[in-house]
Amino acid sequence: MATSKKTTHKTERLRTVSLSGKRHESFFEAVYAVVRQIPKGRVTSYGAIANCLGIKLSARMVGWAMNAAHDPKLKVPAHRVVNRNGLLTGKFHFATETRMEELLKKEGVRVEDDKVVDFAEKFWDPARAED
DNA sequence: CCCATGACCACAA
């Protein structure tokens, strides 16, 4: 079969992201919407968010979206998003190295060695308890 | 248009 991959196809898909039957203006907004719903004292993973959006995308893009979420106006608690390992992989992208960890600790999330303690308990699945 | 990178994830050895 044809091995021609058209980049135009991808861009088109991004414009209309179908998540839970709702159409968002952009992929980023969709991600923000999910992250904002993460309860205080809980965390989730990039993959879980991507999964909630319809898996078609990729966990990488979720992280990329966070990269653009630095605007405080967006009110995106990026510190509650860690990787599937419970590791604070994005801590280096915050104002300071310890900022993410401190924010989590303030919410009652214990962090040890850049990793969320009792990650399984603190984990919040957006596709499961999306309220 | 081709190439390289990225706050990831899953699988194979």
Place this chain on the structure above:
DNA sequence: ATTGTGGCCATGG
């Protein structure tokens, strides 16, 4: 358990 590779989509040079 650790390491390597592929896939995923977007963005920038």
